[in-house]
Amino acid sequence: MDIKWTEDLTVGVDSIDDQHKELISIINNLLKAINRGDARDEIEKVIAFLKNYVATHFAMEETLMLRIKYPNDKFLEHERQHTDFWENFNELVAVFNNDHSLPLMVNTMKEVLVDWLVNHICQTDKAIGVFVKKQQSLV
Numbered sequence: 311m312d313i314k315w316t317e318d319l320t321v322g323v324d325s326i327d328d329q330h331k332e333l334i335s336i337i338n339n340l341l342k343a344i345n346r347g348d349a350r351d352e353i354e355k356v357i358a359f360l361k362n363y364v365a366t367h368f369a370m371e372e373t374l375m376l377r378i379k380y381p382n383d384k385f386l387e388h389e390r391q392h393t394d395f396w397e398n399f400n401e402l403v404a405v406f407n408n409d410h411s412l413p414l415m416v417n418t419m420k421e422v423l424v425d426w427l428v429n430h431i432c433q434t435d436k437a438i439g440v441f442v443k444k445q446q447s448l449v
């Protein structure tokens with residue numbers, strides 16, 4: 311269930327691509343920890359690290375969009391997707407904290423983290439790269 315980095319995931323903005331690679335590696339570590347049946351507190355540590363990283367990453371992308379004067383409607387839609395993800399992710403963590411059923415966590419995590427992230431990177435984040443390229447060609 312590992313997420314593999316492929317060229318398809320390249321946005322074309324180095325700061326975003328570097329953080330995406332890191333994000334994918336943290337998610338893969340979390341998946342591995344769960345599959346290995348690591349202790350709960352170990353898994354909690356990876357989740358806490360991931361939460362922190364996601365928050366930093368979303369803030370970076372949003373700041374960047376404002377700085378490059380990204381069209382407002384696209385910015386708002388992008389921000390909404392980040393908020394939706396954040397809510398789903400927190401719900402998932404709450405389920406994990408209350409319920410000891412890891413198989414449930416694995417399935418939901420695949421949808422919430424892996425599918426969402428790959429989708430979001432391939433469509434929404436890539437649009438930032440396209441915009442930046444267009445702006446550069448105008449200079």
Ligand SMILES: [Fe+2]
Nearest residue numbers: 371430434435
């Ligand atoms: Fe994004």
